[in-house]
Amino acid sequence: MKLNTDTIKEMAEDGERLDGRDLDEYREVKVEQDYIPTTAQGSAKVSIGDTQVIVGISFDVESPYPDRPNSGTIVTNAELAPMADREFESGPPQEAGVELARVVDRGIRESEAIDLEALCIEEGEKVYTAFIDVHILNNDGNLLDASALGAIAALRDGYVPAYDEEEDELDHDKVGMDKIPMNKVPVTATGRKIGDTIVWDTDREEEEALGARLTVTVTEEDQVVAMQKGGRETMTEEDISQVIEGAKKQTKKFRNLLGE
Amino acid sequence: MSKQKQEVEWVDENNERVDGRKVDELRETKMEVGVLEEADGSAMVEVGNTRVIASVFGPQDLHPAHLQESDRAVIKMRYNMAPFSVDDRMQPGPNRRAKEIGLVAKRALEPALELEQFPTAGIDISMEVIESDGGTRATGITAASLALADAGMPMKGLVSSCAAGVVGDHVVLDVNGKEDKEGNADIPIATINGGGDVSLLQMDGDLTQEQVEECVALAKEGCADLHEQQREALLRTYGGEE
Numbered sequence: 001m002k003l004n005t006d007t008i009k010e011m012a013e014d015g016e017r018l019d020g021r022d023l024d025e026y027r028e029v030k031v032e033q034d035y036i037p038t039t040a041q042g043s044a045k046v047s048i049g050d051t052q053v054i055v056g057i058s059f060d061v062e063s064p065y066p067d068r069p070n071s072g073t074i075v076t077n078a079e080l081a082p083m084a085d086r087e088f089e090s091g092p093p094q095e096a097g098v099e100l101a102r103v104v105d106r107g108i109r110e111s112e113a114i115d116l117e118a119l120c121i122e123e124g125e126k127v128y129t130a131f132i133d134v135h136i137l138n139n140d141g142n143l144l145d146a147s148a149l150g151a152i153a154a155l156r157d158g159y160v161p162a163y164d165e166e167e168d169e170l171d172h173d174k175v176g177m178d179k180i181p182m183n184k185v186p187v188t189a190t191g192r193k194i195g196d197t198i199v200w201d202t203d204r205e206e207e208e209a210l211g212a213r214l215t216v217t218v219t220e221e222d223q224v225v226a227m228q229k230g231g232r233e234t235m236t237e238e239d240i241s242q243v244i245e246g247a248k249k250q251t252k253k254f255r256n257l258l259g260e
Numbered sequence: 261m262s263k264q265k266q267e268v269e270w271v272d273e274n275n276e277r278v279d280g281r282k283v284d285e286l287r288e289t290k291m292e293v294g295v296l297e298e299a300d301g302s303a304m305v306e307v308g309n310t311r312v313i314a315s316v317f318g319p320q321d322l323h324p325a326h327l328q329e330s331d332r333a334v335i336k337m338r339y340n341m342a343p344f345s346v347d348d349r350m351q352p353g354p355n356r357r358a359k360e361i362g363l364v365a366k367r368a369l370e371p372a373l374e375l376e377q378f379p380t381a382g383i384d385i386s387m388e389v390i391e392s393d394g395g396t397r398a399t400g401i402t403a404a405s406l407a408l409a410d411a412g413m414p415m416k417g418l419v420s421s422c423a424a425g426v427v428g429d430h431v432v433l434d435v436n437g438k439e440d441k442e443g444n445a446d447i448p449i450a451t452i453n454g455g456g457d458v459s460l461l462q463m464d465g466d467l468t469q470e471q472v473e474e475c476v477a478l479a480k481e482g483c484a485d486l487h488e489q490q491r492e493a494l495l496r497t498y499g500g501e502e
Contacts (some may be wrong), residue, residue, distance in 0.1 A: 036344055036345070036390060036391050037309075037391075038309045038391060038393065039309075039344060039345055039346050039347055039391050039392060039393075040344035040345075040391075043344060050297040050298075052296070054342070054344075054390060056342060056343065056344020056345075057344065058343060058344050058348075058349035059349075060348075060349060077343065077352055079340075079342070079343075079352060081340070081386065081388055082315075082317075082338060082384065082386050083296060083298075083299050083302070083313065083314075083315030083386045083388060084296075084298060085298050086298065086317055090338050090354075090386075131343065131344075131349050133342065133343040133344050133349075133352070135342050135344075135388070135390070137296060137313065137388070138296045138297055138298050138299075139298060140297060140298070170348075172347040172348075
């Protein structure tokens with residue numbers, strides 16, 4: 001309801017929120033790994049408050065890119081299912097879905113979270129492609145953090161199916177690697193500037209009052225590996241530093257949920 | 261597919277199928293109503309390893325206006341398989357199969373709904389298959405009917421759907437993925453209020469008329485069983501007297 005936009009802004013100035021949370025307080029975050037046990041090769045359901053996201057991992061065997069003949073590949077896709085939100089439309093991914101997928105992808109790609117060379121089957125000929133499919137079931141805000149957390153939880157839950165050379169296809173009944181080879185654990189948190197205040201884990205209503213957001217992905221060593229600014233308004237250098245600082249703190253809590 | 265067709269013993273000497281069920285036994289089924297917050301109504305139904313979430317928005321304003329009907333509500337139906345819902349990843353986006361299933365599912369639900377109470381309105385229903393092992397359209401219809409009830413849509417009755425098929429020479433209820441892929445035939449039906457009114461029927465295979473009739477009769481029994489479970493799921497959420 002846009003009706004509450006002004007109230008949300010005024011309250012944020014006083015350090016308050018409509019649902020009584022602190023400005024940096026997340027709603028309850030739940031991670032359920034192996035949510036799709038039979039058909040996915042790694043999966044997780046993440047809920048942050050009423051926001052619900054499922055991420056499933058699938059593998060296929062493809063030719064490598066010519067410039068990286070000994071590297072597996074990653075494809076990230078996001079579906080904002082119409083059931084998630086009255087405003088979501090059926091059909092090919094719209095801007096928001098594409099941005100969501102690309103931000104999730106960037107954190108994983110740039111941190112080199114997946115050991116892509118370990119996914120090479122035959123140099124220049126055959127490599128594994130890991131598909132990371134994000135499926136939004138219910139949108140109550142903060143889809144970016146939920147999706148990124150779901151992606152890393154699903155990857156950590158996953159395995160690589162065996163490649164059957166004779167049939168030239170994956171043998172889904174056999175395990176090739178019992179874990180997806182991983183180097184890093186990138187985790188993402190988004191700070192939002194409402195008025196002059198930075199607020200974390202905004203719900204759908206707060207996002208309508210949103211001025212600007214900054215999504216930050218950091219590794220376990222607190223290295224920043226991906227960022228994305230969104231929203232119609234601007235941010236200052238101080239805002240940016242404050243969000244990065246906050247993201248380092250917030251992601252620690254996510255790491256605990258991932259069992260690190 | 262270069263795989264050789266293997267001889268499978270579809271029903272063994274103990275009268276058990278490949279997954280241990282009897283010929284007239286449904287898979288283990290779970291139903292939950294109201295699983296999503298944003299939608300006006302929602303439900304998740306699991307039949308064995310098949311899981312479908314259904315949602316309903318509406319009845320609500322329908323745009324563009326040329327889609328409206330002056331004497332009843334119009335249903336827009338979406339059936340979608342998540343990419344990770346099958347072993348070999350499904351390309352995202354609607355394909356022809358999904359469109360056809362959306363249409364037959366809509367036709368399966370319509371006779372049970374009081375659409376004429378909402379002239380010019382639209383009802384958006386979607387079915388998201390998140391894990392599949394055969395029977396996704398039937399499971400989706402069963403879930404969509406629960407989601408409609410959860411949305412408070414006036415209905416003549418609940419719609420329940422399951423399939424019966426023939427594997428080897430055996431007529432079996434609720435074919436699973438393996439039985440569907442490698443068996444002889446599969447006939448999904450839907451009925452209203454667990455009764456005799458059939459609102460969905462499809463078939464592919466190679467059967468005699470007697471076998472078809474046997475399948476339909478058996479699937480009808482399955483639908484009656486599912487109908488009872490749907491009622492229980494609604495009562496669990498909404499309470500009320502039996």
